[in-house]
Amino acid sequence: MTTASFGLRVIRSAMPVALLYVGKLIIDEVVLLSKTHNTDTHYLWQLVGVEFALAILTDGFSRAITLMDSLLGDRFGNYTSIKIMNHAATLDLDQFEDAVFYDKLERARQQTTGRTILLSQIMSQVQDIITMAFLATGLMAFNPWLIVLLLVAIIPAFLGESYFNDRNYLLTRGQTPERRELDYLRYLAASDQTAKEIKIFDLSGFITDRFKKLSDSFYHDSKRLSIQRSLWGTLFAMLGSVGYYAAYVFIIYRAIEGRVTIGDLAFLAGSFRQLRSLLEGILTRFTAVSQGAIYLRDFFEFFEIQPKITQAAKALPFPESLKQGFVFENVGFRYLNSDRWANRHLSFTLLPGEKLALVGENGAGKTTLVKLLSRLYDPTEGRILLEGIDLRQYDLADLRLNVGIIFQDYLRYQMTVAQNIAVGNISKISDRELIERSAQQSLADKLTEKLPGGYDQQLGKRFADGVELSGGEWQKIALARAYMRDAQLLILDEPTSALDARAEYEVFQRFAELTKGKSAILISHRFSTVRMADRILVLEKGELKEIGSHEELLSNGGIYAELFELQAQGYR
Ligand SMILES: Nc1ncnc2c1ncn2[C@@H]1O[C@H](COP(=O)(O)OP(=O)(O)OP(=O)(O)O)[C@@H](O)[C@H]1O
Numbered sequence: 250m251t252t253a254s255f256g257l258r259v260i261r262s263a264m265p266v267a268l269l270y271v272g273k274l275i276i277d278e279v280v281l282l283s284k285t286h287n288t289d290t291h292y293l294w295q296l297v298g299v300e301f302a303l304a305i306l307t308d309g310f311s312r313a314i315t316l317m318d319s320l321l322g323d324r325f326g327n328y329t330s331i332k333i334m335n336h337a338a339t340l341d342l343d344q345f346e347d348a349v350f351y352d353k354l355e356r357a358r359q360q361t362t363g364r365t366i367l368l369s370q371i372m373s374q375v376q377d378i379i380t381m382a383f384l385a386t387g388l389m390a391f392n393p394w395l396i397v398l399l400l401v402a403i404i405p406a407f408l409g410e411s412y413f414n415d416r417n418y419l420l421t422r423g424q425t426p427e428r429r430e431l432d433y434l435r436y437l438a439a440s441d442q443t444a445k446e447i448k449i450f451d452l453s454g455f456i457t458d459r460f461k462k463l464s465d466s467f468y469h470d471s472k473r474l475s476i477q478r479s480l481w482g483t484l485f486a487m488l489g490s491v492g493y494y495a496a497y498v499f500i501i502y503r504a505i506e507g508r509v510t511i512g513d514l515a516f517l518a519g520s521f522r523q524l525r526s527l528l529e530g531i532l533t534r535f536t537a538v539s540q541g542a543i544y545l546r547d548f549f550e551f552f553e554i555q556p557k558i559t560q561a562a563k564a565l566p567f568p569e570s571l572k573q574g575f576v577f578e579n580v581g582f583r584y585l586n587s588d589r590w591a592n593r594h595l596s597f598t599l600l601p602g603e604k605l606a607l608v609g610e611n612g613a614g615k616t617t618l619v620k621l622l623s624r625l626y627d628p629t630e631g632r633i634l635l636e637g638i639d640l641r642q643y644d645l646a647d648l649r650l651n652v653g654i655i656f657q658d659y660l661r662y663q664m665t666v667a668q669n670i671a672v673g674n675i676s677k678i679s680d681r682e683l684i685e686r687s688a689q690q691s692l693a694d695k696l697t698e699k700l701p702g703g704y705d706q707q708l709g710k711r712f713a714d715g716v717e718l719s720g721g722e723w724q725k726i727a728l729a730r731a732y733m734r735d736a737q738l739l740i741l742d743e744p745t746s747a748l749d750a751r752a753e754y755e756v757f758q759r760f761a762e763l764t765k766g767k768s769a770i771l772i773s774h775r776f777s778t779v780r781m782a783d784r785i786l787v788l789e790k791g792e793l794k795e796i797g798s799h800e801e802l803l804s805n806g807g808i809y810a811e812l813f814e815l816q817a818q819g820y821r
Pocket residue numbers: 346584585587591609610611612613614615616617618
């Protein structure tokens with residue numbers, strides 16, 4: 250379609266000069282007929298017929314081009330959105346946690362919405378330049394110096410435009426972090442996720458004040474630049490007009506002297522008028538096109554970002570069954586841009602079939618440890634072995650399929666119950682039996698049965714007919730995701746924090762039964778849960794302080810015993 254649109258444009262660009270030329274011939278013929286009193290108007294009507302046909306064709310071509318442009322624009326927009334999503338999916342978690350990365354992502358996204366018209370703008374530009382070339386050839390045939398005059402008149406305007414384009418780009422680029430903040434404030438001020446808290450804390454004034462301050466500063470910066478641009482633009486346009494009119498006056502003199510015919514005068518005057526409006530169009534579009542082109546740099550920069558967590562050339566499949574389990578060898582991890590170690594000097598073994606609980610105060614590094622197991626991050630120092638081989642040697646997709654994690658901040662998808670469960674193993678989205686079985690295992694079946702739409706019930710309030718669930722109900726749905734796959738290692742990061750006491754007890758009874766023979770890690774602050782584990786690993790400031798069974802740790806009288814006693818006191 251791009252080629253077709255381009256071809257049409259080339260033909261369309263020759264039409265204005267053809268129309269003008271036929272017009273010239275008509276005028277000359279009329280003048281001739283009136284001078285010679287000739288009555289044979291056959292040739293004249295032929296010419297009028299040609300002009301009429303050209304006028305109709307011009308209109309038809311223009312419409313066809315507009316149609317193709319809009320179709321191409323839509324396709325281009327969808328294509329780039331998908332490309333961005335696909336590329337983003339390959340990137341690392343810590344890249345998403347980096348502000349500079351977000352700015353690039355943001356600017357790349359702008360290309361899909363704001364710049365879809367770039368392609369058609371470039372093509373229109375080419376079309377107008379070809380039209381100009383045709384018109385200029387006509388002028389040149391008349392007198393080559395006229396073209397020089399025209400060029401001298403327009404070059405300052407082009408230079409001015411590109412200077413202001415650069416400044417505008419730098420301004421917008423510099424504002425990207427604040428623009429992200431504006432988007433965030435807009436989201437905070439009006440979204441289903443935030444409305445409750447914004448109301449209760451009466452934050453709307455606080456948010457709109459911040460929004461106003463930021464947007465006002467944008468406005469002032471852009472205003473200054475726009476005013477400068479418009480003043481210089483007016484000056485350059487005036488220069489251009491002086492050039493055109495000098496040339497125009499010259500032609501009129503030639504006509505008065507009788508050195509050109511009336512038809513020539515009409516042709517040349519028409520050419521000038523069209524050249525002038527074409528140039529205006531080209532100049533305005535030049536701004537948009539060159540801005541689009543510099544923004545495209547951001548688009549390509551985004552695609553240059555490469556993930557660091559990659560897989561080895563000859564990646565190993567995840568073992569069918571584990572014999573040695575996972576071994577941490579002096580593992581340490583520091584988040585990007587952080588000078589604190591989130592995990593340090595971790596050396597321990599997670600045995601096959603073992604249920605290990607992670608205990609530690611907030612920020613002790615429990616979640617970080619499990620993220621390392623599924624290679625959401627790679628250790629900064631030390632290594633993790635699986636069956637004696639570095640985790641980095643295994644196939645990444647296979648590893649993630651076999652190390653299932655339900656995070657404490659799991660997503661509440663605004664989708665149906667079945668889809669919310671199926672995300673645990675999206676390849677099984679059509680396996681209704683598996684979805685229902687997983688729901689039974691996580692105790693989500695009872696609540697689903699009560700929903701009007703059952704497993705097809707839309708959840709959340711964002712879309713029509715959605716039903717909102719309680720925190721504990723959402724957690725049961727999220728837990729079902731863990732049972733969707735037959736993972737060798739199952740990790741539950743505070744999976745029961747929102748469950749009532751009875752549900753929690755039941756969930757763990759089932760969990761122990763269902764994961765028999767499989768390794769599992771539980772992160773919990775509730776000791777009633779933790780004590781069910783075979784061994785408990787106590788973390789403090791990222792380091793391993795104690796490891797052993799509940800009884801062993803209690804009799805050791807260390808941190809675990811102290812924390813356990815604190816919680817037990819609360820219940821007495
Ligand atoms: N994405 C991140 N970027 C930078 N630092 C982080 C990130 N996530 C966690 N941290 C830091 O790493 C440390 C360990 O965090 P982690 O989430 O592993 O703790 P946790 O033991 O799971 O805590 P909690 O019990 O509160 O869930 C914390 O000090 C935290 O500030």
